[in-house]
Amino acid sequence: MACTDSLHPQVGVIFATVSAVPVEHVDELQAYAQAVSGCTRCRLAQGRTQVVFGAGNPHADLMFVGEAPGFHEDKQGLPFVGQAGKLLEKLLAQIGLARSDVYIANVLKCRPPGNRDPQPDEIEACESHLFRQIELIEPTVVATLGNFATKLLSGRPLGITKVHGQEQETTLGGRKVLLFPLYHPAAALYTPTMLKILESDFARLPELLGRSVEPIVEAQPELTLVGSRPPAEQLGLF
Numbered sequence: 001m002a003c004t005d006s007l008h009p010q011v012g013v014i015f016a017t018v019s020a021v022p023v024e025h026v027d028e029l030q031a032y033a034q035a036v037s038g039c040t041r042c043r044l045a046q047g048r049t050q051v052v053f054g055a056g057n058p059h060a061d062l063m064f065v066g067e068a069p070g071f072h073e074d075k076q077g078l079p080f081v082g083q084a085g086k087l088l089e090k091l092l093a094q095i096g097l098a099r100s101d102v103y104i105a106n107v108l109k110c111r112p113p114g115n116r117d118p119q120p121d122e123i124e125a126c127e128s129h130l131f132r133q134i135e136l137i138e139p140t141v142v143a144t145l146g147n148f149a150t151k152l153l154s155g156r157p158l159g160i161t162k163v164h165g166q167e168q169e170t171t172l173g174g175r176k177v178l179l180f181p182l183y184h185p186a187a188a189l190y191t192p193t194m195l196k197i198l199e200s201d202f203a204r205l206p207e208l209l210g211r212s213v214e215p216i217v218e219a220q221p222e223l224t225l226v227g228s229r230p231p232a233e234q235l236g237l238f
């Protein structure tokens with residue numbers, strides 16, 4: 001259930017941007033960030049200035065997942081603070097949102113040397129940090145920016161060119177979410193056609209945030225009288 005709403009200037013509807021995440025989750029997220037700040041699970045620990053855990057609203061309904069920190073992110077300890085981040089902020093403003101309304105994280109929490117691509121063993125070492133973040137933030141929409149985040153969170157090898165703009169329901173952090181693959185803003189910075197597509201995909205976010213995703217129904221303890229239990233399909237178990 002939403003506790004704050006934003007007025008969307010383009011479509012003129014009110015939609016939720018934050019949800020009532022339990023207060024313990026916010027504390028846990030902070031404690032987790034503290035724990036991850038000393039992570040040495042992979043080689044990237046040696047070259048980083050600091051871990052870039054993620055930033056934004058811990059109650060956000062909308063979470064973005066990028067690839068990895070770059071030079072500026074590594075220095076400042078915050079995700080998407082360079083040119084790609086400026087574009088992300090501009091795109092958010094076009095749908096009536098600010099950075100403070102959303103949560104932003106990356107697949108990798110440490111900068112790969114020379115901004116090279118993440119390597120499979122680095123992604124594997126780091127992925128549980130991202131899954132724990134998703135579990136604690138409880139977003140309803142997870143927008144993946146580019147190939148690495150999309151492939152990791154969809155669990156499928158399809159590239160971003162094929163799947164951008166196509167939302168899919170999936171389970172992340174034990175809850176159903178809408179996964180929404182987008183082109184990476186860094187790629188769109190220098191390719192006008194890609195930027196146009198990114199803008200039009202982005203414009204669908206308010207509608208996706210307004211959709212409710214069926215929660216996962218937990219099996220109830222055995223208090224139900226025999227004969228009074230509804231069929232399994234009605235419980236959404238299968």
Ligand code: URA
Nearest residue numbers: 066067068069079080
């Ligand atoms: N900055 C980030 O934090 N992540 C990216 O993927 C690109 C730039």
